[in-house]
Amino acid sequence: MQQRLIQEQALQWKMNQSLLQAIQLLQFSSAELMDYIKEVANENPLVEDVETNYDFSAYNRGNDTHPDLGDINPAEVSMYEKLKGQLFTLDVPENMLPIVNYGIDSLDETGYLSCELKTWAEDCDVSLEIAERALSIIQSLEPVGIGARSFQECIILQLRAMDEHTNTEIAANVLENHLEWIANNEVEMIAEEYGLPEKDASGLIDNIRACHPKPGNLLASQKANYIIPEAAIVKEEGQWKISFYKWSKPTITINHSYEKMTDLEKIEKDYLKEKRQQIDWLNQAISYRVNSLERIIRQVIQKQFMYFDKGVEWLQPLTLKEVADELDISISTVSRSIQNKYIQTSSGVLPIKFFFPRGIEQKNGKTTAAFAIKQIIATIIQTEDKQKPLSDEGIRQKLSDDYDIDIARRTVMKYRKQLRIPSSMKRK
Template identity: 50%
Template sequence: MRQKLIQEQTLQLKMNQSLVQAINLLQLTGVEVVEYIKEIAKENPLIEEVNYDYEIADFKNSNANLPAIGEINEAKLSMYDQLKSQLYTLNVPDDLEPVVLFGIDSLNEDGYLDIDLNLWAEKCGTTIEKAEHALTFIQSLEPAGIGARSLKECIRLQMADKYDFIDSLLDDHLDWVAEENIEQISEQFLISPDNAHQIIKEIQACHPKPGQLLAGNVSEYIIPEANIYEDDGHLKIHFYKWHTPDIEIDNSYADLLNGDSEAAEFLHDKYKQVEWLKQAVAFRGSTIERVIRQIAEKQQLYFQHGTFMLQPLTLREIAKELGMHVSTVSRAISNKYVQTRHGVIPLRFFLQTGVGQEDGKQTSSFVIKQLITELVNHEDKQKPLSDEKIKDRLHGEFGITIARRTVMKYREQLGILASSKRKLGRGV
C-alpha cells in the first residue's frame, strides 16, 4: 500500500513538471522557444543543435520590402521601441505621429506619462487637444495600462470598460477594493456577491507598472509565428519553422544507458528531460496553431477585405469553440504575431469587443470607431456632426444601432472634440 502511494506521488510530480514546462513555453514566442532549447542543450548532451536559420533567411527575403528584421536577439529592445513598433496597427494621422512619438518618449520606465499635457503640446508646437488625441493612441498600445497618468487610470485602461460603474468604484470607493469589502460593493452597485468578488480579483490582477512587462523582452524585431495569406481565393496559413522546432537526440550515447552506473542514471534523467521538453513544445505548437486557425476562420472577412470587416471576437468565444480554458488561450496569444498582407499584426488585435444590434448581430467596437472617424473627417466643417447625427448616420448608412452616449464615449476615446468645438475656426 505504501509502495503504491509513493508511485502515485512520483507520477503526479512528473505530470506536474511537464505541465508547468508546457504552460511556460506557451507564453514564449517561437524564437524564444528556440533560445530556451539552446539553453537547456548547454547542460543536456543529448540535444543536438536546432537548425532553423534557413527559414529566418527565407523570411527576410520574402519580406524584403518591409523594414529589415535584423538578427534575432542581437540586442535588447527598449520599452519605448517596443511601443513604437506597435504603431503600424493604428491609423495615426501623419501630422499627429511626431506628437505620439514624443509622448512615448515621455513615459517613465513603469509606463506612466511623465509629462504635463500643456508642456507636451508646447514641446511639439501643437495644441492640448492634439496632445490629448495622441495620448489616446498611446493608451491603446499593449500592454494595457500604458500611458496612464495615475494608478486609477492605469486600472481603468486595463479593465477596458468592462463595468459601467468602474469609474465610481475607483474614484469613490477604492478602499472597498483594498479591504475586499464584497458586501458594500454588492449593495452600492446592485450586483451579486460573486460578481463583486470577481471584480475585486480583476482589479487586483491589474499590473500597477505595465511598462515593466516590456522590460525583459530581448527580441530586437517582431518575428511572426505564422503567415496568413490568400491563395486562389482560399485563406491559407504557413507556420514558420521556429514555431515548433524539432529536437534531435544524439544517439551516440545509447550504449552508455545500460547498467547501473552514474553515467547511465544521468543519461536516463536527460532522456526524460528531452521527452518532457518535446511534449511541451508539441503542446505549445498545437495549441497556438488551433488558436491561430480559429482566429483566421472567425476573422476571414478581415483578411480578405481589410479593417472595416473586423468582427467582434473574445477570448471566451475562442476558448469555448476549442474546448480550452480562457487562461490557456490568453497565454497562447500573448506577444504572438502573424504576418498578413496588412502587415505583421499582434494576435490580440483580432480580439474585439462587439456592440449588439437589433437583429441580434454584433459589430466590432473598433469598426464603429473607424466609421465615426471617417464620418468626422468628411463632415461639413461649417456644420459638424453632433453625436446624435453621427448615431443617425451609423444607423442609416451602415445599419449600426448604438446609443448617443456610446457615440460620445467612442468619440472621446478617439480624442475627437464635440461638434461645438469642431466647427471651423473653433477646433483644431
C-alpha cells in the same frame, strides 16, 4: 504495496512537471521560446543542435511598417494591468470586481499582498469573509503564488499547483524552521526530522526549489524591442491558410553517442536518462504550443473571414469563450496561447488579441465590434466636408443610414475622443 504507491507518486510528479512546462511554453512568444531552448541546450549535454539561428532583428528591419489601425502596437503593461486582464477569463461576480481590483492594487511589485485583510474589508465596506473570497480569486491568477501574504504561503500555493502529493504541512514547517536545509540540499536531515523516505525528502527539496519566491517579477513590465509573428495568413486558391514561420517550431537534435556508452555508473545512467526525458518533455511542449496556436488561429480565420476578405470594418465581436467552446478547451488555454503573439496579415503584423474585439449591443439588438465602429467613425470624419464637419449626432445618423449601425450619440462622442479626434467645432 508500498513500493507501488511510491512509483505512482513519482509518475504523477513527472506528469505534472511535463504539464507545467507545456503551460509555460504556451505563453512564450517566439523570441522567448528560442531563449528558453538555448538555456536548456547550454546545460543539457544530449542536445546536439537546435535550429535557433533565425535573425529576428533582420526580419523586423524588413517588416517595420505597421497598419494604422489604432493603438495595436505593444505598450508597456504593468503587473497590475496583466492581473486585471486575467479576470475576464474567470466567472467573477460583477459586485466582486471592485473588491478584487482593490486587492490587486494592494500587491507590492513582487506580487505579495501589502495590506491586512481587515483593512481591505474596511476600505471596501465588506465583511472579512468577502475579502478572503476576493483574495482566493487573486490567488487563482497566474503566475501561481500571486497574492501570497508571506514567503511560506507563496511557496505552498505553488506546491499545491505543482504536485498534489506534496505534504504541504511538512513543506510549511521546513520553510518556517529549516529553510537552510533546502538551500544546502540536506536530504538526510529532512528525511530524519520528518520521518520521510530520502526519495520523498529529495523530491520535496526539488519541488520547493522549482518555485519562484517573487512571482510578481514574472509579470514585470517589459516593452518589446521588436515584433515577431508566429505565422502568416495567406490566401491560396481562394482559401485563407496558415503558414508558420520556422522559429515557431524549432527542431532539437539529440546526440545519440551516449547510447553506445556501456561502462557507465548508475548515477551517470540516471543523469543521462533525466536529460533525455527533459528533451522529450520539451519537444512535447513545443508541439502542444504550436498545435494549440494553430487550432486557435484557424478559429479566428473562420470567425473573422469577412475581415480578411473585406477589411477592418467587417471585424466581428469575438470572445475567448466562443473559441474555447468550439475547440473544447479552457478559456485560460486560449488566453495563454494568444498572449504576446502576432500574425502576419495582408494588413501588416497584428496581435492575435486584435481579432477578439469587444462587442457593443446596438439599439436594434445587433452586436458589432467596437473597434470596427471606431474605424468607421474615423473613415466618416476623414471623408467629411471640411467646411461643414459632422457633429456627433450627424455621425450617429450616418452610421445608421449607411452602415446599419444604431448607437447612441454619447457613444459616438466617446469613441471619437478615444480616437483623439476633436469636436466638429474644432475641426472647422
